[in-house]
Amino acid sequence: MSFTKFITRFNRGLLYAFMIALVGFTSLPIVYMISTAFKPLDELFLYPPRFFVQKPTLRSFFDLLTATDSSVVPFSRYIFNSLFVSVAVVLSSLVVCCLGAYVLSKFKPPGAGFIFSVILSALMFSPQVTQIPTYMIVSSLGLVNTYWALILPKIAVAFNIFLMKQFFDQIPDALIEAAHIDGASDWKIFWRVIMAVSKPAWATLIIFSFIGNWNDFFSALVFTTSESMKTLPLAIQTLAGGPGVVARTGALAAGTFLMTLPPILIFLLFQKLIMNTMVHSGIKS
Amino acid sequence: MQSSVEVKGPLQLAPQKARRFKLTHARKRAALGYLFLSPFLILFIVFTVIPVVQSVYLSFTYYNMLQPARWVGLSNYSVLFLEDDIFLTSLKNTFIFAVIAGPLSYCLSFLLAWVINTLKAKMIFSLAFYVPSITSGIALSIVWLYIFSGDRYGLLNNALLNWGMISEPILWNTDPNTIMPVIIIVSLWMSMGTGFLVFLAGLQNVSPELYEAGAIDGISSRFQELWFITLPLMKPQLLFGAVNAIVGAFGVFDIAVAISGMPSPNYAGHTIIAHLFDYAFIRFELGYASAIAVFLFVVTFGLGRIVMRLLSSKDQ
Numbered sequence: 001m002s003f004t005k006f007i008t009r010f011n012r013g014l015l016y017a018f019m020i021a022l023v024g025f026t027s028l029p030i031v032y033m034i035s036t037a038f039k040p041l042d043e044l045f046l047y048p049p050r051f052f053v054q055k056p057t058l059r060s061f062f063d064l065l066t067a068t069d070s071s072v073v074p075f076s077r078y079i080f081n082s083l084f085v086s087v088a089v090v091l092s093s094l095v096v097c098c099l100g101a102y103v104l105s106k107f108k109p110p111g112a113g114f115i116f117s118v119i120l121s122a123l124m125f126s127p128q129v130t131q132i133p134t135y136m137i138v139s140s141l142g143l144v145n146t147y148w149a150l151i152l153p154k155i156a157v158a159f160n161i162f163l164m165k166q167f168f169d170q171i172p173d174a175l176i177e178a179a180h181i182d183g184a185s186d187w188k189i190f191w192r193v194i195m196a197v198s199k200p201a202w203a204t205l206i207i208f209s210f211i212g213n214w215n216d217f218f219s220a221l222v223f224t225t226s227e228s229m230k231t232l233p234l235a236i237q238t239l240a241g242g243p244g245v246v247a248r249t250g251a252l253a254a255g256t257f258l259m260t261l262p263p264i265l266i267f268l269l270f271q272k273l274i275m276n277t278m279v280h281s282g283i284k285s
Numbered sequence: 286m287q288s289s290v291e292v293k294g295p296l297q298l299a300p301q302k303a304r305r306f307k308l309t310h311a312r313k314r315a316a317l318g319y320l321f322l323s324p325f326l327i328l329f330i331v332f333t334v335i336p337v338v339q340s341v342y343l344s345f346t347y348y349n350m351l352q353p354a355r356w357v358g359l360s361n362y363s364v365l366f367l368e369d370d371i372f373l374t375s376l377k378n379t380f381i382f383a384v385i386a387g388p389l390s391y392c393l394s395f396l397l398a399w400v401i402n403t404l405k406a407k408m409i410f411s412l413a414f415y416v417p418s419i420t421s422g423i424a425l426s427i428v429w430l431y432i433f434s435g436d437r438y439g440l441l442n443n444a445l446l447n448w449g450m451i452s453e454p455i456l457w458n459t460d461p462n463t464i465m466p467v468i469i470i471v472s473l474w475m476s477m478g479t480g481f482l483v484f485l486a487g488l489q490n491v492s493p494e495l496y497e498a499g500a501i502d503g504i505s506s507r508f509q510e511l512w513f514i515t516l517p518l519m520k521p522q523l524l525f526g527a528v529n530a531i532v533g534a535f536g537v538f539d540i541a542v543a544i545s546g547m548p549s550p551n552y553a554g555h556t557i558i559a560h561l562f563d564y565a566f567i568r569f570e571l572g573y574a575s576a577i578a579v580f581l582f583v584v585t586f587g588l589g590r591i592v593m594r595l596l597s598s599k600d601q
Contacts, residue, residue, distance in 0.1 A: 099322070133575075155328050264416060267415065267416070
């Protein structure tokens, strides 16, 4: 008995060792990225390159600000663009998709089933597929090179309304009936009952939406041509100048570090809620 | 429901009235529903439904954004499959990528979620495996480009040189033979997150009592538990993950471009979306690009239907 116990213990130990090794590997580039962002110039071009920083410095971050001074637009503009667009998309998508999901889940007006099946098939669309005609619509609406072009097309996302609908389906109708009897209007019920009960769901939506929009460089690449409208990922790609470029390594490392910081912070803030909400996101639960 | 009123007796008047009231009430609710749904519907139709319909129409035309679209019938499609060698290369690359990276990332993300679910410190492990996918592909491809850098300073080349396994650096992201493997490795590492998180959450949903009940019914090993209890209960998440994996695998673009450039050497890293992007936004042949888009949609939609049929629950 104790021998089998020893075997299971040993196996678990082995499993932990393996998983920790795997975590070590998956976090390798991130650790390297963080360490590189703080490297002084001589360490950046060291041969052989050192993984961890020896004398951490903020020099690269100043480099980033000054190196981009020579370009038309300061780097802070890209940060502002990315932040503004991401926050605007997340907030409006939250309200629009939650309202829509509330209707599809609880009102079920005629045609709701059809609308939902269209949404489901839209989920299977590669987002790039619709970029060309979306570009035509955006340009025919005269929105190219405006913030609207980066925000409006990404509010009504199939993924978001689907996630929220699954979650709202879990809310018992009795809860809404009770609120009706208390004399609350549907608008009030949406905010005070539905949204209050599904905190984890919309927290998830915020995370997915924020990370997706923060990292998206395709929209900015397609819908904008002016330098001052570029978002952070696009600017960093420009800074890199393609594969194999060594110039401005420090500034680039600092930019990359800044770029990955907000999504990690958002995830850290909400990961517990994600674990609770993704449960209901499967199709036809 | 009929709204015609056919009064036979005064006794029926009351229920009739009630029904009529209910009907208008239902209409009111429907109207309110459409009102709440309208912001989503308007934006969804304008920026998703209309683009799809337009894309399908444009795929039968020649359109360069300067002159009006000219109807050319099926010629875009025939050129695509019969004359465009580069498209066929991109098709081959994308299918190789999708066949290897799609199922592999799907299975790996499930396996990881399953294993991590049994460990302590779930949060730390899940963070460690999710972080790669929340950080941007572009940002991290810069890190990966350093690892696979073609010169002696590249991490991988450096290590291999130090260990004496190679005598001169390998040009990982410019050698047509190594571009695809590098793209697959980086994408696998970058794209597991969403599926992984969905599966992990799905596993939280399986209540421990079911495993106890299963043990009484004679399920003995962890793998039997997985097969008979966990997987059937996780069908919704599995389907969600599968649709996600298909769309992701066939939509591979930005990581490929970040690694191999565009156009890549000998088109070895050229994918369908890269080809579409080339025609749409560099050559401005939108009709042709739309044909590529429609083809890609048909493929993903078809695979999506198959997966839905395989994984959907019985009540569908």
